[in-house]
Amino acid sequence: MWVVVGQSGQLAQSLAGRSDMGKAQFMGRTQLDLANPEQAAARLRELQPNVVINAAAWTAVDQAEKDLDQARVLNADAPAALARVCRDLDIPFVHVSTDYVFSGEEGPAWKEDDPIAPVNAYGQTKAEGEAAVMSVGGRVAILRTSWVFSPFGNNFVKTMARLGKERDEVRVVADQVGRPTYAPDLAEACVRMADLLQKSPELAGIYHYANSEHVSWADVAQATFDELTSRGVKSARMVPITTADYPTPAKRPAWSTFDTSKIEALGIETPDWRARIGACV
Numbered sequence: 001m002w003v004v005v006g007q008s009g010q011l012a013q014s015l016a017g018r019s020d021m022g023k024a025q026f027m028g029r030t031q032l033d034l035a036n037p038e039q040a041a042a043r044l045r046e047l048q049p050n051v052v053i054n055a056a057a058w059t060a061v062d063q064a065e066k067d068l069d070q071a072r073v074l075n076a077d078a079p080a081a082l083a084r085v086c087r088d089l090d091i092p093f094v095h096v097s098t099d100y101v102f103s104g105e106e107g108p109a110w111k112e113d114d115p116i117a118p119v120n121a122y123g124q125t126k127a128e129g130e131a132a133v134m135s136v137g138g139r140v141a142i143l144r145t146s147w148v149f150s151p152f153g154n155n156f157v158k159t160m161a162r163l164g165k166e167r168d169e170v171r172v173v174a175d176q177v178g179r180p181t182y183a184p185d186l187a188e189a190c191v192r193m194a195d196l197l198q199k200s201p202e203l204a205g206i207y208h209y210a211n212s213e214h215v216s217w218a219d220v221a222q223a224t225f226d227e228l229t230s231r232g233v234k235s236a237r238m239v240p241i242t243t244a245d246y247p248t249p250a251k252r253p254a255w256s257t258f259d260t261s262k263i264e265a266l267g268i269e270t271p272d273w274r275a276r277i278g279a280c281v
């Protein structure tokens with residue numbers, strides 16, 4: 001039986017929507033609470049899974065600045081505890097990390113073995129999680145992803161679709177660049193990676209996964225507004241602004257673009273994100 005840790009999140013719901021996940025067990029925080037890593041690990045061991053995908057995390061980026069210790073438990077201690085169970089059972093463990101482990105300094109697209117240097121507390125805890133999970137070893141794949149959107153939960157595209165309808169004008173940051181990722185495409189990558197790890201444990205490691213083409217938040221907002229307009233819905237005008245115009249408690253990396261050639265070499269595709277916007281509007 002496959003176990004997905006997480007139930008209501010974007011990735012968890014995207015996995016739940018797949019026809020091949022009908023027999024998987026989805027563990028929300030009431031069934032398996034990552035805030036208590038040892039209990040969570042014991043619960044996972046009882047289930048005797050043959051694959052585990054960890055779709056759960058502390059994802060409140062700004063809140064992590066204040067609640068660093070709690071974020072660390074969810075993003076580092078708990079994934080390490082789950083990874084130990086999977087290693088002991090000799091089963092694939094697919095874990096998800098983030099572009100926020102990188103510094104955001106502009107340069108070539110980030111490769112998996114580039115040095116990490118998180119600029120905020122969330123990124124720091126995810127980086128610690130990567131190191132902890134990799135040090136456990138076993139059939140583990142860590143998929144770093146970025147700018148996740150989907151029809152589920154809260155995300156930038158859904159917010160823009162709402163604001164686009166409500167307002168005449170929306171100001172959007174234009175000097176942060178990244179690769180948007182459609183959660184159902186990420187779900188496909190997780191499932192394919194788990195299948196591959198079952199047959200080929202030597203594929204264990206870190207991979208970058210995002211949809212194709214790097215763009216700014218302003219580009220994503222404009223694509224969302226264009227989608228509304230194409231459906232005959234009056235949409236707001238997009239006004240590009242700078243990061244300095246939109247202060248947040250946690251600093252965001254300005255340059256977050258991934259090189260995804262390592263995962264693509266396994267036959268896992270990174271489709272165009274623009275084609276996915278319609279599903280969220």
Ligand SMILES: NC(=O)c1ccc[n+]([C@@H]2O[C@H](COP(=O)([O-])OP(=O)(O)OC[C@H]3O[C@@H](n4cnc5c(N)ncnc54)[C@H](OP(=O)(O)O)[C@@H]3O)[C@@H](O)[C@H]2O)c1
Nearest residue numbers: 006007008009010011028029033034056057059098145148
């Ligand atoms: N969203 C992004 O833009 C983004 C970017 C880069 C990387 N990522 C990474 O991608 C992965 C999936 O993110 P997402 O966008 O799907 O997240 P999300 O929509 O914010 O969902 C978070 C998930 O974490 C679970 N969770 C939270 N606290 C928990 C706890 N104490 N115990 C157990 N589960 C708990 C939630 O459980 P319930 O089901 O019980 O609510 C939910 O399923 C995460 O590892 C995230 O760090 C996300």
